[in-house]
Amino acid sequence: MHEPRFKGNEKKYLNECIDSGFVSSVGAFVTALEKKAAEYTGAKYAVAAVNGTAAIHIGLHALGVRKDHEVITQAFTFVATGNAISYTGAESIFVDIDPETLGMCPVSLENFLEEHAEVKDGHCYNKTTGKRIAACVPMHTFGFPCQIDKIVSICEKWSLPVLEDSAESLGSYYQEKHTGTFGKIGAISFNGNKIATAGGGGILITNDEETAKYLKHITTTAKIPHAWEYVHDEVAYNYRMPNINAALLLAQFEQMPQFLKEKRAVAEQYQIFFNNLPIHCYRESKNSRSNYWLNAIEFESAIERDLFLKESNEKGVMTRPPWKPLHLLEMFNKCQKTNLKITEDLAKRIVNIPSSSLP
Numbered sequence: 001m002h003e004p005r006f007k008g009n010e011k012k013y014l015n016e017c018i019d020s021g022f023v024s025s026v027g028a029f030v031t032a033l034e035k036k037a038a039e040y041t042g043a044k045y046a047v048a049a050v051n052g053t054a055a056i057h058i059g060l061h062a063l064g065v066r067k068d069h070e071v072i073t074q075a076f077t078f079v080a081t082g083n084a085i086s087y088t089g090a091e092s093i094f095v096d097i098d099p100e101t102l103g104m105c106p107v108s109l110e111n112f113l114e115e116h117a118e119v120k121d122g123h124c125y126n127k128t129t130g131k132r133i134a135a136c137v138p139m140h141t142f143g144f145p146c147q148i149d150k151i152v153s154i155c156e157k158w159s160l161p162v163l164e165d166s167a168e169s170l171g172s173y174y175q176e177k178h179t180g181t182f183g184k185i186g187a188i189s190f191n192g193n194k195i196a197t198a199g200g201g202g203i204l205i206t207n208d209e210e211t212a213k214y215l216k217h218i219t220t221t222a223k224i225p226h227a228w229e230y231v232h233d234e235v236a237y238n239y240r241m242p243n244i245n246a247a248l249l250l251a252q253f254e255q256m257p258q259f260l261k262e263k264r265a266v267a268e269q270y271q272i273f274f275n276n277l278p279i280h281c282y283r284e285s286k287n288s289r290s291n292y293w294l295n296a297i298e299f300e301s302a303i304e305r306d307l308f309l310k311e312s313n314e315k316g317v318m319t320r321p322p323w324k325p326l327h328l329l330e331m332f333n334k335c336q337k338t339n340l341k342i343t344e345d346l347a348k349r350i351v352n353i354p355s356s357s358l359p
């Protein structure tokens with residue numbers, strides 16, 4: 001659906017990295033990348049991680065999510081969002097999406113909180129289960145920014161820290177501000193199919209210095225800096241991005257303006273093409289700028305959609321349905337959820353179409 005492109009300094013930086021001998025979790029490229037990512041997104045701090053899933057996991061840990069807590073997210077997302085929540089020992093709660101942005105619906109979120117939540121001693125609790133709701137994780141689907149300002153202000157009212165799953169939205173902006181910088185933490189993925197790739201990698205962005213320091217500490221085995229002693233102050237993780245991945249990604253970052261231009265050109269051609277057909281082609285909503293990572297079209301019926309999937313794949317054109325909504329997967333089917341009408345309907349009528357930039 002989206003092929004990586006290596007037309008910049010990739011080979012040069014990879015050679016430099018190998019020649020330096022520093023290919024693992026310490027090195028100049030990781031540091032340079034963190035600086036670049038912070039500059040690019042406008043976040044004060046960026047902490048590199050081994051992949052996007054690990055970034056979400058550790059971001060939730062840093063927000064204080066622990067075993068037997070609950071985390072609100074959307075069912076319309078890649079399984080990694082739900083997995084990362086489960087790694088902390090917390091349970092997911094699913095709310096519906098907004099049909100315009102395909103991201104978390106602020107109304108559905110607010111309805112859930114009004115019906116089920118209460119704030120006690122500065123924390124949010126679920127009156128139905130008695131458990132603490134420790135965070136909210138909206139996702140910017142396919143690169144389209146969700147209504148993140150509304151979501152953040154609702155979450156503030158309910159004392160819920162926000163981690164933005166910005167895995168798909170590097171280069172996407174809401175009201176001129178980069179996605180991932182509205183909540184306390186943003187997590188971006190650099191998997192091979194994302195808009196920029198490290199082979200595998202992720203990054204956490206935040207404006208909070210303490211959080212940034214803690215994120216770096218906990219992703220590097222919580223080792224207390226010392227010239228030779230191995231002292232670690234908690235059970236932590238080996239989640240730091242290797243220098244060799246950072247070398248590749250740094251070269252990719254340099255090409256982001258070009259990548260975005262090329263992605264937009266593809267999206268514009270699709271929009272023109274679908275304009276006169278009874279098929280809706282998703283666009284960035286007003287006040288937002290999408291990276292157009294994956295183009296998405298919506299059929300009037302599930303039957304037509306399935307026919308299109310079958311025929312296009314048989315003819316050798318890769319098209320894909322969206323993810324099966326998480327509440328329909330076995331490991332998440334007992335999670336608490338709101339009415340997920342939009343999620344269930346759109347999951348049956350949307351298709352992602354080839355979105356690589358044109359050669």
Ligand SMILES: *Cc1c(COP(=O)(O)O)cnc(C)c1O
Nearest residue numbers: 051052053078080167189190191
């Ligand atoms: C890609 C993706 C992730 C996970 O990122 P990885 O780097 O593959 O671990 C998480 N959430 C969403 C929505 C994604 O698309």
